[in-house]
Amino acid sequence: xxxxxxxxxxxxxNGSFYALLSLGLAVIFGMLNIxxxxxxxxxxxxxxxxxxxxxxxGLGYWPALIIAPIIVGIFGMILERTMLQWLTGLDHLYxxxxxxxxxxxxxxxxxxxxxxxxxxxxxxxxxxxxxxxGFMFLPVYRGWVVVFSLVVCFATWFLIERTRLGxxxxxxxxxxxxxxxxxxxxxxxxxxxYGLGVGLAALAGVLSAxxxxxxxxxxxxxxIVVFAVVVIGGMGSIMGSIITGFALGVIEGLTKYFYPxxxxxxxxxxxxxxxxxxxxxxxxxxx
Amino acid sequence: xxxxxxxxxxxxxRAMRDEMIVFVIxxxxxxxxxxxxxxxxxxxxxxxxxxxxxxxxLLIGYGGLLSFGxxxxxxxxxxxxxxxxxxxxLPPELGILVGTAAAAALGVVTGFISIRRQGIYxxxxxxxxxxxxxxxxxxxxxxxxxxxxxxxxxxxxxxxxDLSKPTTLYYVVLVGFLAGFxxxxxxxxxxxxxxxxxxxxxxxxxISLGYKTDHYKLLAYILSGTLAGFAGSLKVFVxxxxxxxxxxxxMSGEIVLMTLVGGLGTVFGPVVGAFVIIAMQQxxxxxxxxxxxIQGVIFVSCVLLFRRGLVGELAHLLRRSL
Numbered sequence: 001x002x003x004x005x006x007x008x009x010x011x012x013x014n015g016s017f018y019a020l021l022s023l024g025l026a027v028i029f030g031m032l033n034i035x036x037x038x039x040x041x042x043x044x045x046x047x048x049x050x051x052x053x054x055x056x057x058g059l060g061y062w063p064a065l066i067i068a069p070i071i072v073g074i075f076g077m078i079l080e081r082t083m084l085q086w087l088t089g090l091d092h093l094y095x096x097x098x099x100x101x102x103x104x105x106x107x108x109x110x111x112x113x114x115x116x117x118x119x120x121x122x123x124x125x126x127x128x129x130x131x132x133x134g135f136m137f138l139p140v141y142r143g144w145v146v147v148f149s150l151v152v153c154f155a156t157w158f159l160i161e162r163t164r165l166g167x168x169x170x171x172x173x174x175x176x177x178x179x180x181x182x183x184x185x186x187x188x189x190x191x192x193x194y195g196l197g198v199g200l201a202a203l204a205g206v207l208s209a210x211x212x213x214x215x216x217x218x219x220x221x222x223x224i225v226v227f228a229v230v231v232i233g234g235m236g237s238i239m240g241s242i243i244t245g246f247a248l249g250v251i252e253g254l255t256k257y258f259y260p261x262x263x264x265x266x267x268x269x270x271x272x273x274x275x276x277x278x279x280x281x282x283x284x285x286x287x
Numbered sequence: 288x289x290x291x292x293x294x295x296x297x298x299x300x301r302a303m304r305d306e307m308i309v310f311v312i313x314x315x316x317x318x319x320x321x322x323x324x325x326x327x328x329x330x331x332x333x334x335x336x337x338x339x340x341x342x343x344x345l346l347i348g349y350g351g352l353l354s355f356g357x358x359x360x361x362x363x364x365x366x367x368x369x370x371x372x373x374x375x376x377l378p379p380e381l382g383i384l385v386g387t388a389a390a391a392a393l394g395v396v397t398g399f400i401s402i403r404r405q406g407i408y409x410x411x412x413x414x415x416x417x418x419x420x421x422x423x424x425x426x427x428x429x430x431x432x433x434x435x436x437x438x439x440x441x442x443x444x445x446x447x448x449d450l451s452k453p454t455t456l457y458y459v460v461l462v463g464f465l466a467g468f469x470x471x472x473x474x475x476x477x478x479x480x481x482x483x484x485x486x487x488x489x490x491x492x493x494i495s496l497g498y499k500t501d502h503y504k505l506l507a508y509i510l511s512g513t514l515a516g517f518a519g520s521l522k523v524f525v526x527x528x529x530x531x532x533x534x535x536x537x538m539s540g541e542i543v544l545m546t547l548v549g550g551l552g553t554v555f556g557p558v559v560g561a562f563v564i565i566a567m568q569q570x571x572x573x574x575x576x577x578x579x580x581i582q583g584v585i586f587v588s589c590v591l592l593f594r595r596g597l598v599g600e601l602a603h604l605l606r607r608s609l
Contacts, residue, residue, distance in 0.1 A: 228415040271415055275401075276400065
């Protein structure tokens with residue numbers, strides 16, 4: 001049973017990354033009509049930011065948790081202003097191609113300087129060690145990742161679904177021209193939205209740095225799984241993205257315990273099943 | 288929403304004549320390659336990728352479907368051909384048949400699944416499916432995991448054409464490429480191709496005219512996958528190995544890049560794009576990962592600056608269909 005709980009925990013952690021990343025993808029898709037292929041690369045940049053902050057400036061995990069998403073978010077906003085905004089009105093597919101190119105550039109540059117091996121990033125002192133819960137041993141850091149991701153996910157949900165700013169955002173997703181007519185600066189909102197989505201990816205990167213090591217290609221395979229998550233969940237609802245993300249992480253964890261050979265593929269197989277049964281995705285509207 | 292290809296010139300006799308002239312020039316130029324001293328291995332490899340890109344282009348350029356998983360056809364056909372040639376000891380013609388049939392079967396299965404969603408979702412689904420296949424090939428024993436299938440015998444085509452001679456192999460690959468190219472050309476100019484283009488331009492309207500668009504899209508997908516598989520089978524004879532790189536997502540990205548550079552929805556664009564990208568990889572091989580960076584830069588500049596691609600821009604300039 002110990003092993004089962006351990007795999008469940010790993011599943012929950014992967015689920016937090018799926019949730020944070022697919023949440024960002026959904027928010028970006030809503031506003032920009034772009035599937036951000038660079039999401040995995042920006043997640044990786046978040047982890048590298050934390051690594052640089054520690055090794056160049058001596059700033060540890062806690063400042064990195066705030067600074068790295070801001071730095072990567074600003075980088076994302078520059079990308080949006082200089083490149084993505086020119087795609088307005090073009091077919092969605094160009095957004096995918098452009099961001100795929102950006103991902104290749106970012107990952108290629110990092111691979112040139114850091115190779116493909118992982119760089120270590122230590123768990124902060126406050127979160128070292130573990131707790132004995134009676135039925136299992138819980139490493140504190142892993143517990144923290146799950147709880148903190150949940151908090152961030154729900155904060156994002158609250159921001160978008162329950163605040164005035166979020167209302168503008170949802171309105172601009174539905175009808176940007178009308179929202180502009182009310183005097184709201186929609187282009188700036190689009191830039192900020194992209195920054196927010198990218199910041200969430202970078203935050204996931206910082207969270208994963210002590211667990212998964214910092215590698216240039218850490219986001220490359222992850223993003224494809226997240227795409228499958230997005231296809232399963234649909235991008236229609238924020239809550240849907242969060243729940244699907246965590247649920248698929250848990251299912252993947254269970255698979256690792258019961259049938260490890262399929263742990264790499266289970267999410268894709270589930271995607272196929274969902275497409276056969278309910279082609280629009282679990283929460284999605286017809287695209 | 289603007290369509291992917293903005294120059295949709297109607298098929299006129301003049302356009303057909305132009306395209307046939309260019310085709311004959313291309314065929315003659317390629318046939319002359321063994322006498323020019325150009326490294327035939329490079330051209331053979333480029334021809335395989337050119338056919339692959341043409342097959343991909345059939346789907347995106349004429350059906351409006353961006354498949355981000357076309358490497359799965361390349362890899363599947365490659366593995367199946369390689370296995371048939373090496374382990375079963377089949378002659379080359381049957382080896383090619385096994386690989387192409389496997390790709391066709393894969394096309395039926397994955398097409399049935401991915402055609403259920405459109406646009407951006409279709410791309411994500413094909414990408415996820417190819418990743419699923421990648422992991423399967425990583426684990427099944429017959430692919431030999433990271434090593435791949437190596438040292439594949441080339442054999443004698445139809446019992447008397449010796450494929451181990453580079454020049455002979457070159458002409459066999461060339462004939463295969465030209466046959467595949469003509470089949471695609473015939474398809475896009477057939478009534479079937481016209482319906483496909485109408486689906487790309489406005490699917491709702493095509494449906495309201497009574498076309499079962501899903502059937503057309505599925506057929507185009509299967510045809511595209513089968514031809515991509517044929518290219519993969521040919522490539523086995525050139526490279527004499529089948530490995531995981533052929534199924535990896537980065538390979539799918541390269542196929543997209545070749546077509547984008549040449550021009551989406553142009554007849555000759557994918558061929559030009561394939562030669563450009565393969566040549567680039569050849570000359571920049573010593574630069575390591577910078578090749579990836581350069582590919583990314585090409586992607587970005589193609590999307591932002593010249594969406595028509597090399598051939599598309601030329602055709603636009605000359606006001607011709609190429």
